[in-house]
Amino acid sequence: MANGAVTIRGLTKAFGRNTVLRGVDLDLPAGRVTVLMGANGAGKSTLVKVLCGVHGADAGEVLLAGAPFAPASPAQALRAGIVTVHQNINDGVVPDLDVASNLLLDSLAEGGAVFLNTRRMRAEARQIAAAVGLEIDVGRPVAGLSLADRQLVAIARAMAQKPKLLILDEPTSSLSMAEAERLFTLIERLRDDGVAILYISHRMSDIRRLADRIVSMRDGQIAGLFEDQPLDYAGAVRAMLGQEIAEMDIAIPAPGAPVLELRGLQLRPEARPFDLTLHENEVVAIAGLVGSGKTALAGVLFGLARPVAGEVMLDGRPHRPANPGAAVAAGVFMAAKDRRSNAVIPDFDIQRNLSLPFTRRHSGTFALMRGRSERATADATIATMGVVCQGPRDSILTLSGGNQQKVVVGRWLAEASRLLILDEPFQGVDIRARRDIGRRIRESAGNRATLVLCTELDEALEVADRILVMSEHTIIGEHRNENIDLAELTAEVAGTGPAMEKTA
Amino acid sequence: MKSASSFTALAIRYGFLVLMAALIVVFSIAKPAFMTPQSAVFILQSVAITGILALGVTATLVVDGFDLSIGSVATSALMLSAYVQVVWGLGAFVAVALCLAMGAAVGLINGLLIVKGRIPDLLATLGMMFLLIGLQRIPTEGNSISTGMVLKDGSTATGTFSPNFLMLGRYRIDFVLPDLVPLSVVFLVIIAALMWVFLERTRHGRVMYAIGSNAQAAALAGINVNRYRILAYVISGVTASIGGILLAARLGRGDVGSGNNLLLDAVGAALIGYAVLGAARPNAFGTAIGALFVGVLLQGLTMLNAPYYTQDFIKGAVLVVALVFTFALSGRIGRG
Numbered sequence: 001m002a003n004g005a006v007t008i009r010g011l012t013k014a015f016g017r018n019t020v021l022r023g024v025d026l027d028l029p030a031g032r033v034t035v036l037m038g039a040n041g042a043g044k045s046t047l048v049k050v051l052c053g054v055h056g057a058d059a060g061e062v063l064l065a066g067a068p069f070a071p072a073s074p075a076q077a078l079r080a081g082i083v084t085v086h087q088n089i090n091d092g093v094v095p096d097l098d099v100a101s102n103l104l105l106d107s108l109a110e111g112g113a114v115f116l117n118t119r120r121m122r123a124e125a126r127q128i129a130a131a132v133g134l135e136i137d138v139g140r141p142v143a144g145l146s147l148a149d150r151q152l153v154a155i156a157r158a159m160a161q162k163p164k165l166l167i168l169d170e171p172t173s174s175l176s177m178a179e180a181e182r183l184f185t186l187i188e189r190l191r192d193d194g195v196a197i198l199y200i201s202h203r204m205s206d207i208r209r210l211a212d213r214i215v216s217m218r219d220g221q222i223a224g225l226f227e228d229q230p231l232d233y234a235g236a237v238r239a240m241l242g243q244e245i246a247e248m249d250i251a252i253p254a255p256g257a258p259v260l261e262l263r264g265l266q267l268r269p270e271a272r273p274f275d276l277t278l279h280e281n282e283v284v285a286i287a288g289l290v291g292s293g294k295t296a297l298a299g300v301l302f303g304l305a306r307p308v309a310g311e312v313m314l315d316g317r318p319h320r321p322a323n324p325g326a327a328v329a330a331g332v333f334m335a336a337k338d339r340r341s342n343a344v345i346p347d348f349d350i351q352r353n354l355s356l357p358f359t360r361r362h363s364g365t366f367a368l369m370r371g372r373s374e375r376a377t378a379d380a381t382i383a384t385m386g387v388v389c390q391g392p393r394d395s396i397l398t399l400s401g402g403n404q405q406k407v408v409v410g411r412w413l414a415e416a417s418r419l420l421i422l423d424e425p426f427q428g429v430d431i432r433a434r435r436d437i438g439r440r441i442r443e444s445a446g447n448r449a450t451l452v453l454c455t456e457l458d459e460a461l462e463v464a465d466r467i468l469v470m471s472e473h474t475i476i477g478e479h480r481n482e483n484i485d486l487a488e489l490t491a492e493v494a495g496t497g498p499a500m501e502k503t504a
Numbered sequence: 505m506k507s508a509s510s511f512t513a514l515a516i517r518y519g520f521l522v523l524m525a526a527l528i529v530v531f532s533i534a535k536p537a538f539m540t541p542q543s544a545v546f547i548l549q550s551v552a553i554t555g556i557l558a559l560g561v562t563a564t565l566v567v568d569g570f571d572l573s574i575g576s577v578a579t580s581a582l583m584l585s586a587y588v589q590v591v592w593g594l595g596a597f598v599a600v601a602l603c604l605a606m607g608a609a610v611g612l613i614n615g616l617l618i619v620k621g622r623i624p625d626l627l628a629t630l631g632m633m634f635l636l637i638g639l640q641r642i643p644t645e646g647n648s649i650s651t652g653m654v655l656k657d658g659s660t661a662t663g664t665f666s667p668n669f670l671m672l673g674r675y676r677i678d679f680v681l682p683d684l685v686p687l688s689v690v691f692l693v694i695i696a697a698l699m700w701v702f703l704e705r706t707r708h709g710r711v712m713y714a715i716g717s718n719a720q721a722a723a724l725a726g727i728n729v730n731r732y733r734i735l736a737y738v739i740s741g742v743t744a745s746i747g748g749i750l751l752a753a754r755l756g757r758g759d760v761g762s763g764n765n766l767l768l769d770a771v772g773a774a775l776i777g778y779a780v781l782g783a784a785r786p787n788a789f790g791t792a793i794g795a796l797f798v799g800v801l802l803q804g805l806t807m808l809n810a811p812y813y814t815q816d817f818i819k820g821a822v823l824v825v826a827l828v829f830t831f832a833l834s835g836r837i838g839r840g
Contacts, residue, residue: 352710
């Protein structure tokens with residue numbers, strides 16, 4: 001069993017002051033599928049990058065089939081037999097070339113004859129494709145293939161290298177169920193051929209389908225290893241999310257009139273439709289792993305996507321915003337996740353970042369900005385959110401992460417809304433800023449419905465009156481935030497809870 | 505350490521203005537004729553058309569775009585206004601209206617190609633540039649337009665440039681001295697002021713800067729990013745056609761060879777503008793100063809008998825120095 005296995009001992013990696021891997025010990029046996037779980041920032045992708053030669057480790061060692069292994073480049077890792085299929089499928093293929101050239105890309109890159117013999121290349125490519133059960137015309141350009149076929153090409157190309165370890169980083173995130181099933185069949189064949197497989201995913205259905213063993217990562221360390229059958233999925237999720245969940249005193253107010261009503265909403269063709277009602281004066285959190293459908297739901301409400309089926313009613317009228325501008329006009333605001341790419345305007349100062357969605361409110365004749373009005377709003381928001389800064393004209397980039405987050409949340413609290421959606425409002429924020437933001441969200445919630453989306457359960461417990469759990473793009477659980485059974489909640493997040501079967 | 509970095513900060517903020525003031529002083533001492541109203545007006549007139557085009561391209565730079573078609577829009581407007589008046593015999597008002605409409609239409613097409621067609625801005629506007637350079641030659645079979653020219657069907661063009669139209673390029677208003685300031689300079693000043701107010705003081709300009717800095721975040725703040733992108737190219741097309749009209753009015757004939765340098769000079773002025781007041785971003789004030797800077801430098805050097813053929817080299821050198829000011833220096837203490 002140890003044959004061909006990868007052994008990792010005491011692996012440490014830091015970027016500047018930020019230590020990402022803190023002594024990782026992990027065995028990846030041949031002929032087994034090891035699933036790696038971890039929240040954002042747990043260190044999964046850094047671990048993968050060390051294994052496939054993108055980063056060097058600071059300390060610790062990796063043994064490949066018993067021999068020390070420290071690849072200096074991705075090409076070297078590949079030659080040593082470590083093959084990685086990245087989340088972004090197009091990293092693995094060259095769309096403009098045909099399938100045959102893609103399959104033989106690594107041997108082409110190594111050099112050889114100056115001129116290419118097309119017929120021999122195609123014959124060789126057909127062999128490689130057949131070896132992974134890929135039935136496809138190797139003369140077709142990759143650009144014309146479906147995402148799933150492209151991915152199989154990337155894997156077939158990788159398999160031509162006779163790998164010892166195959167790493168798949170969220171490979172099903174853009175595949176349909178049928179496509180994913182083809183991939184799983186292939187993975188099982190490779191496993192039976194004795195390849196060690198490291199499979200990174202948040203999708204519980206994938207994990208249940210494939211995992212021989214589960215490893216949970218948290219804060220740069222292995223937080224749990226689960227290999228006794230049957231696998232303890234809830235235990236793995238708990239290890240990944242951490243157990244030190246603080247009890248919070250939430251005084252749940254009486255909810256007001258219904259604001260948002262979802263009827264039979266279906267987010268994906270294969271997902272189960274669900275109903276949901278949000279009330280005034282109520283803060284509802286949706287918990288769920290990455291890819292569970294939280295952001296897809298927010299996208300429907302904020303005019304970024306259309307649902308597959310179902311109705312959305314806002315204050316009793318249909319709500320089908322064509323774009324975010326229409327959503328804002330209808331009174332649905334959203335503070336997007338990933339502030340750096342989705343919220344912060346880096347060239348602007350604090351004041352201008354705050355006023356961005358509501359410039360019309362601060363402008364008068366000929367659309368001229370009214371500086372005094374803008375300034376007054378900025379001063380008020382800075383005070384109520386507790387933004388630590390010299391003044392509203394400081395560049396947004398001079399603020400710490402937590403204070404930047406206060407600005408991008410405060411931006412949407414400056415005007416009255418009917419529904420406020422906060423997608424991961426505590427992302428990359430220290431504990432104090434998190435408490436400030438949570439308190440402010442609750443204080444201001446009186447005249448609107450508030451929907452907070454979070455991956456971390458303790459964040460949901462800190463801020464919400466009601467906690468819903470999403471998995472597989474549907475709602476599978478609902479809890480009033482008092483005396484919650486944490487074990488049941490984590491089980492639902494992991495997609496193994498009893499509510500899975502009974503909720504309509 | 506602290507004082508060194510604050511000196512750098514001061515140098516970045518005011519360096520370009522100080523440099524320009526120093527140039528004016530040096531030229532005035534070397535050639536007292538440099539410091540006369542006539543000389544100042546000559547400088548302004550030499551940069552008026554370039555400056556107007558540069559202000560337009562600034563709008564596209566603000567939304568993180570680029571418009572390479574401005575030079576060809578200007579020369580197309582030049583040819584169009586000549587064709588309308590000389591061949592069709594129509595009046596000044598129609599000529600101006602058609603040119604402005606043409607500029608707006610080209611800008612709209614550019615914007616749609618970029619926004620809806622998802623063609624990268626440089627490629628879309630480069631394609632449009634070639635298209636217009638070719639198109640403006642087709643009606644006259646590649647010839648320049650002037651009264652008395654022989655048309656395709658063998659007849660002779662009888663129309664003339666309307667006096668009202670020529671006034672746009674040649675009339676001078678009394679300012680300090682009689683008949684001093686040409687209308688083109690007045691247009692430059694007005695367009696610069698309007699563009700500055702639009703970009704710096706209205707919510708539309710504010711939103712355009714937000715798009716240029718982080719388009720994704722702007723879209724998620726509820727801003728219609730595509731509409732503002734298209735607007736920027738329409739502004740650029742219209743200002744370029746104004747530049748073309750003024751050029752036609754100054755020349756008084758539809759000359760196919762004129763306006764070759766307009767694109768490079770205008771883009772240069774807009775990029776030099778990044779360095780003014782340490783803005784490190786496209787801005788209307790900087791663009792106007794950038795155009796003026798080039799004009800001052802060239803006029804001064806010409807008065808000092810620098811040969812004509814060195815001008816492009818000097819413009820290029822100024823541009824490179826300005827870009828160093830903007831990116832190499834301010835990047836170090838700014839965003840890092």
